[in-house]
Amino acid sequence: xxxxxxxxxxxxxxxxxxxxxxxxxxxxxxxxxxxxxxxxxxxxxxxxxxxxxxxxxxxxxxxxxxxxxxxxxxxxxxxxxxxxxxxxxxxxxxxxxxxxxxxxxxxxxxxxxxxxxxxxxxxxxxxxxxxxxxxx
Amino acid sequence: xxxxxxxxxxxxxxxxxxxxxxxxxxxxxxxxxxxxxxxxxxxxxxxxxxxxxxxxxxxxxxxxxxxxxxxxxxxxxxxxxxxxxxxxxxxxxxxxxxxxxxxxxxxxxxxxxxxxxxxxxxxxxxxxxxxxxxxxxxxxxxxxxxxxxxxxxxxxxxxxxxxxxxxxxxxxxxxxxxxxxxxxxxxxxxxxxxxxxxxxxxxxxxxxxxxxxxxxxxxxxxxxxxxxxxxxxxxxxxxxxxxxxxxxxxxxxxxxxxxxxxxxxxxxxxxxxxxxxxxxxxxxxxxxxxxxxxxxxx
Ligand SMILES: [Zn+2]
Numbered sequence: 001x002x003x004x005x006x007x008x009x010x011x012x013x014x015x016x017x018x019x020x021x022x023x024x025x026x027x028x029x030x031x032x033x034x035x036x037x038x039x040x041x042x043x044x045x046x047x048x049x050x051x052x053x054x055x056x057x058x059x060x061x062x063x064x065x066x067x068x069x070x071x072x073x074x075x076x077x078x079x080x081x082x083x084x085x086x087x088x089x090x091x092x093x094x095x096x097x098x099x100x101x102x103x104x105x106x107x108x109x110x111x112x113x114x115x116x117x118x119x120x121x122x123x124x125x126x127x128x129x130x131x132x133x134x135x136x
Numbered sequence: 137x138x139x140x141x142x143x144x145x146x147x148x149x150x151x152x153x154x155x156x157x158x159x160x161x162x163x164x165x166x167x168x169x170x171x172x173x174x175x176x177x178x179x180x181x182x183x184x185x186x187x188x189x190x191x192x193x194x195x196x197x198x199x200x201x202x203x204x205x206x207x208x209x210x211x212x213x214x215x216x217x218x219x220x221x222x223x224x225x226x227x228x229x230x231x232x233x234x235x236x237x238x239x240x241x242x243x244x245x246x247x248x249x250x251x252x253x254x255x256x257x258x259x260x261x262x263x264x265x266x267x268x269x270x271x272x273x274x275x276x277x278x279x280x281x282x283x284x285x286x287x288x289x290x291x292x293x294x295x296x297x298x299x300x301x302x303x304x305x306x307x308x309x310x311x312x313x314x315x316x317x318x319x320x321x322x323x324x325x326x327x328x329x330x331x332x333x334x335x336x337x338x339x340x341x342x343x344x345x346x347x348x349x350x351x352x353x354x355x356x357x358x359x360x361x362x363x364x365x366x367x368x369x370x371x372x373x374x375x376x377x378x379x380x381x382x383x384x385x386x387x388x389x390x391x392x393x394x395x396x397x398x399x400x401x402x403x404x405x406x407x408x409x410x411x412x413x414x415x416x417x418x419x420x421x422x423x424x425x426x427x428x429x430x431x432x433x434x
Contacts, residue, residue: 098260100241105218107245122241123260124142126325 001071002044005063007032010042012132013066016058017051025049038065057091060084062132084113092118092127092134099123109136138432139247139254142263143300148307155273157427158420166426171200174433177230178204179222180257181237186396186418187257187266191234194425200433203230223249232433235259253432261296267395268300270424274417275352278391281308285349289315289376290356290401292322297395298356299326306335313338313346317372320362343376347386353378353411355394355401379403383411393417 005013010031019027028045035041042063051059051068059066060082069079090108094101101109101122111118117128127134140146146154160166176195180188188204195202219242226233227250235246236257243256243263258264275281286305292298292314302312302322312330314322314337327337340346347353355378363369377400378392394402394414406412 096240098238098240100219100237100239100245100259103218103239105245106220107248120241122244124240 001046001069002059002063003041003067003069004035004038004065005042005044005059006065007038007040007042009062010044012062013042013044013059016062016135017046017049017055019046054089054091056082057085057088058135061088061091061135086113087111087121088113088118091136092131093136094120094123094125095127095134096120096123096125099125137247137250137253139243139250139256140265140428140432141243141247141254141256143265143268143304144263146265151269151272151304151307154269154424154427154431155276157430158269158273158423159276161426162420162423166198166430168197169199170430171195171198171433174198174200174231175229176200176202176429176433177226177233178202179226179233179235179237180204181219181235181242182258184236184258186421187236188234190421191255191257191425191429194422194429197422198426198429200231200429219245220249223254224251227251232429255428255432258296261294263300264296265300266421266425266428267297268304269428270417270420271297271301271354271393271395272304273424274393274413274420275391277416277420278413279351279389281305281310283309283311284351285311285313286352286354287313287315287343287346287350288322288354288356289343289378291320291358291362292316292356293320294359294362295356298322298354301354302326302330302335306330306333309335311336311338313340313350315340315343315346315376317358317376320358343378344382347382347390349387350390351387353390353392355392355398357395357397357399357401360399373400377401377403378406380405380409383409386411 010029026047030043032040066082070077088111094109099122110121117126119126178188192202223246232253234255234257235243237259240260242259243254247254256263256265288298331337358373360369390411391413392411396418
């Protein structure tokens with residue numbers, strides 16, 4: 001279960017974890033739920049699905065306050081927040097069309113995360129806003 | 137491994153060390169067989185005859201040999217090979233690789249796949265550290281680098297030489313005066329980064345008002361294709377042209393630099409003035425590149 005998703009971002013979270021109309025998981029989605037902490041939030045519940053690290057990193061970018069709980073036998077087995085890591089490898093696409101990471105070279109994109117934004121380690125470009133438009 | 141990818145990877149002491157070495161080489165204090173038996177691969181995916189020739193010459197002066205591809209069409213790249221594969225193969229042939237490539241970040245990528253040092257000789261609109269080092273070297277021939285006042289003039293938006301130089305000069309606490317046509321200003325990201333690092337950057341639109349304060353005037357090309365029509369290009373270009381009249385009354389030690397080739401930015405009459413150092417600057421490419429080769433291949 002992914003809770004405390006920034007209001008309105010649930011469908012983007014589903015997109016990130018590759019859930020489309022053609023996948024078979026059983027999913028519940030709640031959007032714009034009242035939250036004392038966040039005003040409004042979204043919640044996504046997926047059955048029989050564990051998240052990979054790259055997926056959690058992507059979720060952190062659009063929903064930095066999200067919490068991920070693994071529920072087994074109706075009990076919370078594990079609960080943790082998300083954290084944007086220092087380096088994002090293969091998570092976002094470089095907006096610079098001249099960047100070598102946007103070619104057929106066998107490398108994932110590499111960004112360093114700082115206060116100012118995401119910094120492409122290949123071409124030095126910065127992504128400072130609309131980060132979610134560049135999530136792969 | 138000893139790659140030279142970006143001037144940003146070098147600390148001030150690394151730069152000083154390279155410039156000191158270049159000065160010794162320039163004074164003929166070097167072993168002309170120091171790279172005997174070594175092979176340098178020149179991979180130029182974009183034509184740049186001069187940079188290529190100067191690396192060739194630098195390698196030859198140290199007793200080494202260089203090999204290279206003359207055109208991209210003739211190489212396997214034209215057949216769709218990735219740069220990563222090319223580098224993996226070529227690093228088996230040589231002791232170092234000089235790379236010039238149209239994509240930004242190409243040199244960084246090459247360094248991830250190479251078993252020998254990579255020297256970046258320009259990647260797209262990105263870095264070109266050998267140019268920056270020879271710019272610094274030329275300035276240092278005339279004055280110490282610490283705290284100087286440098287005017288950067290021309291296309292500061294797309295001109296990569298100006299970006300790397302601005303960054304390097306900030307390590308020496310220079311004051312930078314930027315002079316560029318509308319739309320070709322130094323990118324905000326660079327200005328912000330340098331300002332936050334404590335460098336004073338002063339924007340100007342009239343070179344004549346500040347030229348008497350300057351120690352160095354660094355002129356870059358203003359490309360015709362950045363303008364909608366040739367009339368607006370000529371109007372802008374002529375207002376940024378360096379003439380002997382403009383240089384009257386400047387500091388005696390002022391030097392005028394340009395990465396060459398120049399178009400109309402500098403009046404040929406300036407060539408005769410003691411301030412003109414751009415031809416010397418281009419000749420300095422040899423000792424500076426010799427110092428770089430010695431640093432990476434050893
Ligand atoms: Zn990039």
